[in-house]
Amino acid sequence: MLSCKEATRLTEQKIFEGKLSRVKAWQLSMHLKMCDACKRYSQQSAMVEKAFRERLESTGDETVLHSEVELPGLSPEKKDAILKRLESHL
Amino acid sequence: MRNFTKFFFIKHGQFVVHIEDISSNVETSKTLEDWVKKYSDILFRRAYFLTSNREVAEDIVQETFLAAVKAIEGFSWKSEPKTWLLGILSHKTADYFRQKFRNPEVGADDFFTTTGDWKGEQAPSSDWLSGTENLLDNVDFQKVLHQCLDDLPEIWRGAFLLKFLENKKGPVICQELGITQTNFWQILHRAKLQLRRCIEVYWFK
Numbered sequence: 001m002l003s004c005k006e007a008t009r010l011t012e013q014k015i016f017e018g019k020l021s022r023v024k025a026w027q028l029s030m031h032l033k034m035c036d037a038c039k040r041y042s043q044q045s046a047m048v049e050k051a052f053r054e055r056l057e058s059t060g061d062e063t064v065l066h067s068e069v070e071l072p073g074l075s076p077e078k079k080d081a082i083l084k085r086l087e088s089h090l
Numbered sequence: 091m092r093n094f095t096k097f098f099f100i101k102h103g104q105f106v107v108h109i110e111d112i113s114s115n116v117e118t119s120k121t122l123e124d125w126v127k128k129y130s131d132i133l134f135r136r137a138y139f140l141t142s143n144r145e146v147a148e149d150i151v152q153e154t155f156l157a158a159v160k161a162i163e164g165f166s167w168k169s170e171p172k173t174w175l176l177g178i179l180s181h182k183t184a185d186y187f188r189q190k191f192r193n194p195e196v197g198a199d200d201f202f203t204t205t206g207d208w209k210g211e212q213a214p215s216s217d218w219l220s221g222t223e224n225l226l227d228n229v230d231f232q233k234v235l236h237q238c239l240d241d242l243p244e245i246w247r248g249a250f251l252l253k254f255l256e257n258k259k260g261p262v263i264c265q266e267l268g269i270t271q272t273n274f275w276q277i278l279h280r281a282k283l284q285l286r287r288c289i290e291v292y293w294f295k
Binding site for chain 1: 127132133135140151155156159176202205207216232235239253278279286290
């Protein structure tokens with residue numbers, strides 16, 4: 001029987017790799033059937049993953065209104081500095 | 091093979107990258123200045139979301155453009171410059187996180203007892219009522235995501251984000267980082283436990 005620590009670690013491995021070996025997958029599913037806390041963890045961990053992925057993707061979308069938690073954009077000074085650096089590389 | 095000839099020349103004080111596609115005789119030109127003007131805010135926002143550090147994010151944007159100049163021959167003019175630049179930015183950010191992995195520290199276990207059971211209040215004890223479906227339009231929820239990512243030690247953050255950046259499998263990431271898979275899973279596990287807990291505390295309670 002897996003401990004909760006091992007079960008949640010396997011949950012992460014499954015989310016990360018997309019799959020587990022047959023034995024590990026079986027051990028995990030047995031644990032989740034019996035443990036409410038780890039079952040919740042596995043659902044919520046997947047939600048956390050999805051939330052961050054979508055948030056990350058939205059940072060590349062100019063149609064998304066960006067909130068004040070982010071800086072508005074790159075400072076004009078830094079833009080100028082980058083242009084100068086680019087000149088020297090051409 | 092497409093045959094590109096590349097000229098750089100100065101025009102009205104602007105630096106122009108001029109690409110001539112000899113095979114199709116299609117002439118395309120783009121100014122780098124335009125790219126910096128058009129895409130640097132988006133690149134910066136993404137870098138800042140990933141690193142929570144203004145200086146680091148600025149440097150990553152700069153490195154992205156420098157790498158873009160060097161690699162411009164590999165750019166297919168049929169694709170979106172933004173997508174291409176964001177791809178370079180992902181690699182540059184991954185490089186940054188990889189550098190931080192030289193001496194990973196995992197630290198004490200706040201979540202589990204020595205026998206591997208949940209420590210009291212750390213166990214997920216309540217269901218999250220609403221899904222994340224509409225939460226992403228919610229400014230307050232975005233703040234929570236940023237805050238929780240911000241609270242993660244840099245190495246943990248790297249373990250969590252590297253997969254998003256380059257879509258690589260665990261063993262490849264570990265090899266590049268020069269750490270064992272056990273160590274990597276331990277860090278990723280801890281990062282995720284903390285993120286979940288942080289979101290629960292600040293949002294769902």
